[in-house]
Amino acid sequence: MPKMTSRYKIAKSFGSASASYDISARLQRYSGKHLMPWLPNRNDLTVLDLGSGTGFFTDLLASSYQQVMGLDISKDMLIFAQENRNQAICWLEADAYKIPLQDNSIDFIYSNLMIQWCDPLDLVLNEVMRVLKPGGLFIFSTLVNGTLFELKSAWAQVDDDQHVIDFKAEREVRALLNGPDRKLLEAKQQDIILEYENVLHLAHELKSLGANHVPKKQGKGLAGKDKWQKMTKSYQDFLEPNNIYPATYKVFSGLVVKLS
Ligand SMILES: C[S@@+](CC[C@H](N)C(=O)[O-])C[C@H]1O[C@@H](n2cnc3c(N)ncnc32)[C@H](O)[C@@H]1O
Numbered sequence: 001m002p003k004m005t006s007r008y009k010i011a012k013s014f015g016s017a018s019a020s021y022d023i024s025a026r027l028q029r030y031s032g033k034h035l036m037p038w039l040p041n042r043n044d045l046t047v048l049d050l051g052s053g054t055g056f057f058t059d060l061l062a063s064s065y066q067q068v069m070g071l072d073i074s075k076d077m078l079i080f081a082q083e084n085r086n087q088a089i090c091w092l093e094a095d096a097y098k099i100p101l102q103d104n105s106i107d108f109i110y111s112n113l114m115i116q117w118c119d120p121l122d123l124v125l126n127e128v129m130r131v132l133k134p135g136g137l138f139i140f141s142t143l144v145n146g147t148l149f150e151l152k153s154a155w156a157q158v159d160d161d162q163h164v165i166d167f168k169a170e171r172e173v174r175a176l177l178n179g180p181d182r183k184l185l186e187a188k189q190q191d192i193i194l195e196y197e198n199v200l201h202l203a204h205e206l207k208s209l210g211a212n213h214v215p216k217k218q219g220k221g222l223a224g225k226d227k228w229q230k231m232t233k234s235y236q237d238f239l240e241p242n243n244i245y246p247a248t249y250k251v252f253s254g255l256v257v258k259l260s
Contacts, residue, residue, distance in 0.1 A: 006215045007073060007095060010117055014053070015076030017210030021054050024208040027192060031141040031251045032057045032112040038139045038186070038255045039064070045107035048131070050096055051114025055081030055089065061110060062086040071099065074210075096124045101131045108137040113251075116143040116167060119215075122176050129181050134260035138182075141253035144170045144189070150247055151202065154235040158227050162216040170252050177256050187254035196245040199232040 014021075045065050049058040052070030054077060062068040063086070070085075071092040072078050078091045094100050096118060109128055118124040128138050145167045155163040170189055177184040196202045206212045240246055 007097075009213050009215070011073040011075070013213035014072075014210035015074040017208055018054060018074070018076040018080040020208035021077075021080075021210060022056065024205050025054075025056070027194060027249050027251075028053075028113050028209075029056070030192060031253065034188075034190075034251075035110065035112060035139050035141055035253060038137070039110075040108060040137065046105065048099075048101070048106050048109045050099075050109050050111040050128070051117070052081060052091075053077050053114075055085040055091075057110065057112055058089055059085040062089050069101075071096070097127060099127050099131050103130050104133045106131050106136060107133055108139060111138070111140040113141055113143065115140060116147075116165070119166070121168065121173070125176055125182070129258050132258040134258055136258045138256040138258070139254075140256070141251055142173060143167050144173060144250045144252045146191075146248065146250045148247055148249070150235060150238040150245075151199075154199075154231045154237075157234040158230045159219075161218050162214055165214050166216070167250070170250075173252060177254060181259050183257050183259060185255045185257055187252065189250065189252045192249045192251055193246045194249065195240075196247060198245055199235050202245065202247050 043065055046067045047061050047065045047069070049061060049068070049070045052058045052072045055070050058068060058070035058081065068088070069090045069092055070078070070081055071094050072081075073093070073095050075093055078093050081089075082091050092100060096114070109132060115121060115124060132138065147167045148164045152164045155161070174184060174187065196205070203212075235245060238246055
């Protein structure tokens with residue numbers, strides 16, 4: 001299991017962004033909508049949104065399915081969701097490593113851009129399989145290696161510290177999604193390149209999403225001014241002709257069935 005302190009910090013970071021998250025979540029909206037074609041078209045189903053955040057997609061699910069639950073590790077995200085979303089949704093403050101639901105109780109689990117925060121990932125996937133009914137579906141998106149490579153490379157010119165979280169290789173994630181009790185039925189990988197006015201704009205967006213906690217970072221707090229300037233200068237290697245700063249997100253999404 002990952003250390004509690006690291007998960008507590010992830011929860012705190014997302015919690016502090018609960019009010020700003022929705023206006024910055026352009027990548028999350030895009031990836032979440034791309035999961036929609038995989039949703040089952042029966043509506044008498046019990047559904048869990050794993051890592052539900054502000055509940056934007058939980059709300060959409062609640063307009064189609066009979067019983068919908070949103071689970072998140074961040075209390076503040078859940079408070080925001082409870083105040084702003086469909087009142088019929090049941091919210092669970094819990095850790096994806098220990099889902100407080102019975103074995104074989106859920107028809108499908110939807111999870112948009114959450115599992116990249118889970119390391120080790122295999123334990124979370126085992127929990128997902130435990131709560132799904134046989135034949136149940138896990139519909140997910142995550143970020144894989146190569147995500148934010150521009151930022152990673154710009155920082156690598158400055159110091160040896162870790163400034164971007166580790167993303168697993170796509171083949172590693174695929175391997176975890178196939179096994180005696182599970183089968184990856186469909187998958188796709190898309191490179192989404194978002195545009196920024198400058199590196200500060202990117203940093204602000206990550207902060208307003210709560211996605212700025214880096215568990216393995218050694219140095220505490222913000223980098224010094226000199227380091228920051230050096231990094232932003234290195235980032236200019238990636239500048240596009242119109243002076244736009246690109247940032248690449250490698251979104252891997254898929255549909256997994258729990259085998260009977
Ligand atoms: C990038 S946000 C995605 C939120 C939402 N799914 C969406 O599409 O907007 C990731 C969410 O996962 C939650 N999260 C991270 N680690 C978690 C864990 N171990 N258990 C449950 N939730 C977790 C965070 O608190 C955050 O709300």
